[in-house]
Amino acid sequence: MNNHNSNKVTPETGNGSTSTNIIQNPINRRTTPLLNQPTNINPFNFNDNQSLKIITHNVQGINTKLKFQLWLEKVAELGAHIISMTETKLPESTTPRSSLSNPLYTIFTANNDNSTGTIREASLGTAIAVHSSIQPYIHTIKQIPGFALLIDFFFPRSKTRTISIYLPSEATPSSKKAQKEIVEWINAAKSRHMNLIILGDFNNNLKNKQIPKNHLLHHLQSFGLTSLLDLHDITEPTWKRAELSSQIDDIWTNLDIALNFSTPQLIDPKDSTNSDHQILTSTWQLNLPNLTTRHKKNRRKIYLYEKMTEENWKDFSDEIDRRISKSTLLNDSIENGEKLNKQWHNWNNIIKRTANTMIPFTFSAPRKFHAHNLTTTKLHRALKMSFKLIKIIKNLEIPYSSRFIIDEINISIDKIKKLTGEFY
Numbered sequence: 001m002n003n004h005n006s007n008k009v010t011p012e013t014g015n016g017s018t019s020t021n022i023i024q025n026p027i028n029r030r031t032t033p034l035l036n037q038p039t040n041i042n043p044f045n046f047n048d049n050q051s052l053k054i055i056t057h058n059v060q061g062i063n064t065k066l067k068f069q070l071w072l073e074k075v076a077e078l079g080a081h082i083i084s085m086t087e088t089k090l091p092e093s094t095t096p097r098s099s100l101s102n103p104l105y106t107i108f109t110a111n112n113d114n115s116t117g118t119i120r121e122a123s124l125g126t127a128i129a130v131h132s133s134i135q136p137y138i139h140t141i142k143q144i145p146g147f148a149l150l151i152d153f154f155f156p157r158s159k160t161r162t163i164s165i166y167l168p169s170e171a172t173p174s175s176k177k178a179q180k181e182i183v184e185w186i187n188a189a190k191s192r193h194m195n196l197i198i199l200g201d202f203n204n205n206l207k208n209k210q211i212p213k214n215h216l217l218h219h220l221q222s223f224g225l226t227s228l229l230d231l232h233d234i235t236e237p238t239w240k241r242a243e244l245s246s247q248i249d250d251i252w253t254n255l256d257i258a259l260n261f262s263t264p265q266l267i268d269p270k271d272s273t274n275s276d277h278q279i280l281t282s283t284w285q286l287n288l289p290n291l292t293t294r295h296k297k298n299r300r301k302i303y304l305y306e307k308m309t310e311e312n313w314k315d316f317s318d319e320i321d322r323r324i325s326k327s328t329l330l331n332d333s334i335e336n337g338e339k340l341n342k343q344w345h346n347w348n349n350i351i352k353r354t355a356n357t358m359i360p361f362t363f364s365a366p367r368k369f370h371a372h373n374l375t376t377t378k379l380h381r382a383l384k385m386s387f388k389l390i391k392i393i394k395n396l397e398i399p400y401s402s403r404f405i406i407d408e409i410n411i412s413i414d415k416i417k418k419l420t421g422e423f424y
Contacts, residue, residue, distance in 0.1 A: 051262070051283035052134070056084035056164070056199040056249055057269065058239070058277035062127075063089050067273060068100070072129075074272035076104050078281060081131040086166035086201040086249075088125035092145060105129040110164075112146035115174070126166040126200060142185070147178035150185055152194070158286055161189040165200035171212060179216040186223055196225060197284075199251040201277070207247070225252045228282055232263045241276045249280050260285045299363040307360045316358045323350045378419040385412050385419075 055075055062068045062085065075083050083105070092111035100107040112124040124146035130138065139159075140152035147167065153160045163185060168175055189196055198220060204211050206227075211217065228251045229238075237245035253261060267279040308316075324330055329346045332339060389412040393405060 051285045052082065053078065053080045053281065053283045054082045054084075054197065054199070054251065055080045055279060055281045056086070056201075056251060057273070057279045058086045058166075058201045058249060058275055059273045060087050060275040060277070061089040062273075063095075065099075070272045072102055072105065074269070074279075075129070078267075078279075080129075080281070081134055082162060083129040084162075084164035084199045085127045085129065086125075086164065087123075088127050088166075089123055090125050090127070100127075105131055106135055108141055108143075108149060108151060110143035110145055110147065110149040115145055124166060124168060126164045128162065128164045144178045144181055147175065148182050148185075148200075155286060158195060159192070160195040160197060161185070162197045163199075165198065165202065165216070167201065167203050167216065169203045176214070179214075179219075182216060183219050186219070190223065195257050196223075196254045197251065198225065198253075199280075201249050203248050205247050205250070220252050223254075225254055226258050227252055228258070228261055228264045231258055234264060234266075236266055236278075238266060238278045238280060239276060240278075249277055251280060251282060257284065302362050302364050303355065304360040304362060312358070316354060319354050319358060320350060323354060382416045382419045385415055388412075 055078065059067075059071060062071060071085075088109065088111070090109060090111045092113040095109070095111055100109070107127055107129045109127040110125065126147065126149050128149050128151055130151070134153065137153045137155050138151060139154040140150070142150040147165065149164045151162050153162060163182065165182065167179070186196060186198070202217055204215060204217060206217050206221065228234075229247060235247070237247050238249035239246050251261075251264065262283045262285075264280055264282045267281060269275050269277070269279050272279075324347075327346060327350065330343060332343070334340050334343055389408060392408060396405070
């Protein structure tokens with residue numbers, strides 16, 4: 001196995017700090033960008049009985065529209081749901097979010113910025129593209145600019161933490177700091193009993209004898225995670241250039257779900273990114289249980305508006321005005337949809353908090369599925385008393401007193417009348 005640390009930095013790929021070159025036209029079948037034109041890829045949807053297709057690929061830059069379009073067409077053709085992209089080379093300061101918009105995927109990025117200490121901002125970077133059919137399962141998103149992106153998916157009864165990673169070949173202070181933070185992410189997921197899928201370009205592998213002792217891959221192994229490439233005994237390199245090759249792209253998972261992943265496949269990217277990294281793909285059979293209808297047991301809050309007077313409503317309105325004027329978050333101008341959503345969220349919180357303190361309310365618990373009304377309950381108890389009395393009379397031993405029988409009958413009748421007096 002070749003030592004990859006000494007041969008990855010080249011001007012052609014832009015891994016070093018001396019060049020920003022990127023292949024403008026990876027193949028000749030497209031001559032104009034197609035981002036604004038409808039794609040002919042048939043949409044696909046995720047369901048509980050379908051495998052979740054996961055892809056990781058070092059795209060070596062998606063900062064040209066044509067290359068980005070070809071890549072999206074490729075992953076859509078493969079039917080991918082979660083796509084990890086590494087070495088995206090998207091500078092945070094000059095990359096508008098609209099430039100990555102497309103009909104099939106929502107793309108979340110961890111672009112490089114000045115905090116990483118790199119000379120060129122258009123380097124490093126990772127991103128995760130999520131198909132629209134599983135976007136509602138997203139719970140948490142975190143990032144380490146330039147190095148890692150975390151997305152938590154809360155599938156039904158299967159919480160999964162997905163981390164896309166790009167580690168440069170040079171062990172810089174920023175890279176070491178990022179690896180420590182990634183370890184904290186993994187620790188937190190393990191403590192919450194979450195599944196883990198860690199994928200990307202690690203620029204190293206455990207077969208390399210010169211790998212640093214504190215490298216992230218050692219931590220993944222100590223956490224009990226397994227490499228899908230090692231699990232399925234795949235020795236084919238994921239990166240190749242001329243006579244050099246290495247297996248530096250990988251997908252790591254916890255053992256609980258590792259056997260639910262199909263054998264990874266390596267796909268040539270010549271018709272998409274033209275990268276010297278292979279496209280690594282695998283499918284995950286979630287085996288989600290068939291969920292029955294959930295019966296809510298939580299109480300429901302009911303506001304008692306009829307108890308509010310005109311003076312109370314005036315005080316309520318004044319209090320909302322006071323809280324809005326006091327909030328600094330509502331002073332920003334609304335320029336796009338994201339800021340509108342934030343402002344709406346702030347308004348919503350202010351109104352709810354004010355209502356909870358100034359409007360009377362009560363709680364109403366929903367009736368359970370097998371619950372009965374009060375009359376039915378009392379009748380049931382009366383019938384139980386009647387059957388109990390009959391059982392006592394039948395099991396009396398001879399000789400017995402008639403007076404005892406009469407007293408027991410009278411006592412039972414009195415109890416039944418108290419329960420169901422309206423019927424007697």
